[in-house]
Amino acid sequence: MKTIKIHSIISCLFIFGLFSCNQKKELKAEKTTTIPTEIKLDLLDLQQKNKLGKDTIVTIVNDPVYHKAKKYKGVSAVAIIKNEIDLTKIDPKNTKIVFECIDGYKPEMPLELFLSAKPYLAFEDMDAPKGKQWETILKDGNEMNAAPFYIVYPSVSEKDSQYKWPYNLIKIYLEPLHKSTLELYPLKDRKLEAGYNLFQKQCLTCHSLNGIGGTMGPELNYPKSVTEYWKEKELVDYIVNPASFRHKVKMPTLGLSQQQSQQIVDYLKYMSENKKKN
């Protein structure tokens, strides 16, 4: 295995050196192509087939899930992606990586940012008590752990919200960056961009519109928009503070102002006139 890797690295360098001019031209031509269909990696399946690659010990100084220093056994996430997908066929600048977690949570980030951050796919917790694979913690009163996979970055601050640290991770998708950006953009009324931006950042990980987005929370537009069966004022208040409406609500309070919530609702009203089945 090792010799093949070294061999291919050397031959890559060799080819790059020899044909660097040609190579550049080719790369330029590739830039305009985005992946035609989405690519999906089923991590449990890869693990079962022993295709995750060589593991290593990863140290995280301040783990955002366990809130302390942690050690994991993990594999390079970049190596997995490169092994499974021919990255010369896609343009990382126009591609995003979407993480699917067990509960339907679907965070995402630009692929280029992910690849440059040296992420690891942790699959075993070195701090776990004897006989267990993961340490458990209490979250919202429930015992949980990060199994089966957890994306960690030894060299990224846990406070930098551009980077996602999905746990209970099962699948990885690569999709064109602009699928949701374009399809959900308020093209016919640009004034709604503020609400659209807020929705993309704060809501889309859990909620879909027209079938695009996360599935942890309900679809909010199709077939009936929430703006059609909620009173507007109540909807704005709910988005600001869901717990003031529902006991043990799963939707978090996101720290939005009343005005930001109104911008989101204005955008949702626009989307209610632009329904589409995806």
Ligand code: HEC
């Ligand atoms: C972490 C996931 C999560 C995020 C982020 C989130 N929600 Fe929710 N949301 C939920 C879940 C789960 C429910 C289902 C009700 C519950 O909380 O138990 C819900 C319910 C709702 C409902 C009520 C739907 C209905 O008809 O009952 C609305 C409206 C809503 N969310 C809007 C939003 C908006 C707007 C945002 C962004 C500002 C947002 N949510 C962000 C998880 C989330």
